[in-house]
Amino acid sequence: MELNRVLIVAVAGLGIAGWSVSASADAAAGKAKFAADCAECHEAADFAGEDAKALADxxxxxxxxxxxxxxxxxxxDAEIADVAAYMASGGK
Incomplete structure (x- = not known):
């Protein structure tokens, strides 16, 4: 019983940690940074649906x-979060 409670708390904590990366990100700022540093070789649409935390990593x-x-x-770190949020949105 105690192990189940520990597992539930751990899984919930992981969900909150992943959420915090995208919750504090500014995709509009990420768009500007992506255009300046990434768009010469990459298209944001190529990353649509990707996990923002994995992109940030x-x-x-x-x-x-x-x-x-x-x-x-x-x-x-803020620019990374912003660009990752923009990329994960597929440029939208």
């Missing part, structure tokens, strides 16, 4: 130089 790795990318980009 990839953007963090690219920004930190931990993931190979054509050009070096440096993004703040």
């Amino acid at each position: 990839s953007l963090k790795k690219i920004s930190a130089g931990q993931m190979k990318h054509k050009t070096a980009i440096k993004l703040s």
Whole structure:
């Protein structure tokens, strides 16, 4: 019984953590940053329906130089959240 309660709390916490990435993001600001830094090679529509947290994780790795990318980009945590939200929306 106690284990079930712990699992429920843990799963709920994960849902809240994932929600907080997109809840604080500004997709309009992400659109401007995407246009400036990403649109030369990528289309936002290609990312429609993707998980914003997974996109943000990839953007963090690219920004930190931990993931190979054509050009070096440096993004703040807020910019990463904004761009990820815009990308996940498919540019809408």
